[in-house]
Amino acid sequence: MEPVILARTGTSAPTRAATAWAADEARLRGVLLRVPDDPLRVPGTPSVIVCGVSREEDALSGSGSPWAMLVGAAHCPVVLVPDGLATSRHRTGVTLGVDARAPSDASLGLAFQSARLRGVRLHAVHAWALPAGAADRPFGVPESDRAAWEDHEVQLLCDALRPWCEKFPDVHVLADVRLFRPAEALLHCSERAELVVVPRDSGTTAWEVAARVLLRRATCAVAVVPS
The missing domain is CATH 3.40.50.12370 (Rossmann fold)
Structure with missing residues (x-):
């Protein structure tokens, strides 16, 4: 089975929330959790890509937003984890x-x-x-x-x-x-x-x-x- 991918996040609260969520998801699926530099360049198709999102950041709006680009370009589900999880x-x-x-x-x-x-x-x-x-x-x-x-x-x-x-x-x-x-x-x-x-x-x-x-x-x- 393909791994769960954790995307790098920029602030501490979203990072902690996303890391915990991704680890639980990998455990449920019985797969590895990987943290690559570029989640879109991982060979194969990951089970899911997980990333943390700050409440101040509208993750899906604005073409310049890194998470907008990630969501738009990914060929697998992208799980967005708010810092207020x-x-x-x-x-x-x-x-x-x-x-x-x-x-x-x-x-x-x-x-x-x-x-x-x-x-x-x-x-x-x-x-x-x-x-x-x-x-x-x-x-x-x-x-x-x-x-x-x-x-x-x-x-x-x-x-x-x-x-x-x-x-x-x-x-x-x-x-x-x-x-x-x-x-x-x-x-x-x-x-x-x-x-x-x-x-x-x-x-x-x-x-x-x-x-x-x-x-x-x-x-x-x-x-x-x-x-």
Whole structure:
């Protein structure tokens, strides 16, 4: 199996948080932990690349940011560990952001694998919005219409999760459909998560925006997974 890679970080607090997280991940996977000078030039494809992020630093914005370049160039998941990482026995879940209309197999695979390795529940969150123009109806949206739309979204999410539930039958999955923007949905659902997984290049930037919001406000690791 490929090693877990720890990227060098610039300040002490993110370094400590990222090092501890990477060591735990390597132990769970039963692989080596490596700390190369350039994580993008390691032979093969690492299991994950782990790096620490300061709360003052928006890790995914600005083309000159080293972590923006790392996330954009990596061919494997990049786990961003905030310096405000909180660990607790109450943080026992993995939360996954899913675009049920264009599900990312790579992010689904990492989320299911991470939940199985940790022996925890996977909380799969699909964010949706009312159809265009629905909010402008003069008498509002009938409850029957909203219920039908939500049922459709639930079915989309179940369809996206089904093959992975069959592949990982030992992972308990909570399928959750939220009438929120992705960032709001994940913030609501990640309070007790020890890891949040979001896709990259999934046809929309909404989940990547959610990752930025999480890094500023959440206290758990955020994995950004290339699709």
